[in-house]
Amino acid sequence: MARNLARDAALYGAGRIPGLRRLPMLKILAIGEVALLARNHYARLEPAERRRLIELMRAGHGRPRNLSQSEREELTGLVAKTEPRLFAGLVADRLSPVRLPRRLVRGPRKRH
Numbered sequence: 492m493a494r495n496l497a498r499d500a501a502l503y504g505a506g507r508i509p510g511l512r513r514l515p516m517l518k519i520l521a522i523g524e525v526a527l528l529a530r531n532h533y534a535r536l537e538p539a540e541r542r543r544l545i546e547l548m549r550a551g552h553g554r555p556r557n558l559s560q561s562e563r564e565e566l567t568g569l570v571a572k573t574e575p576r577l578f579a580g581l582v583a584d585r586l587s588p589v590r591l592p593r594r595l596v597r598g599p600r601k602r603h
């Protein structure tokens with residue numbers, strides 16, 4: 492029963508989004524996995540930080556020179572807080588057909 496609901500929901504969504512019906516279901520699931528991971532990392536920011544990140548991204552238009560030095564440093568700090576290296580490792584691990592080693596996903600262990 493649950494499988495039919497999931498399939499029906501996917502087909503309904505595919506009919507509403509142009510070109511989505513042509514994508515294989517595995518690719519759609521992979522995109523969903525990446526979206527969930529991105530949401531989890533974005534949620535590490537406080538609401539005010541999220542708004543500021545969006546403001547800085549819009550102001551920069553994809554070019555660092557469009558931001559002042561202090562804005563670039565602020566953007567760097569906000570992006571670092573989302574842990575992009577861990578995000579990339581988790582995405583690679585989810586999309587890989589075999590489980591990746593921990594050091595590749597999470598980076599080298601921190602020495603105390």
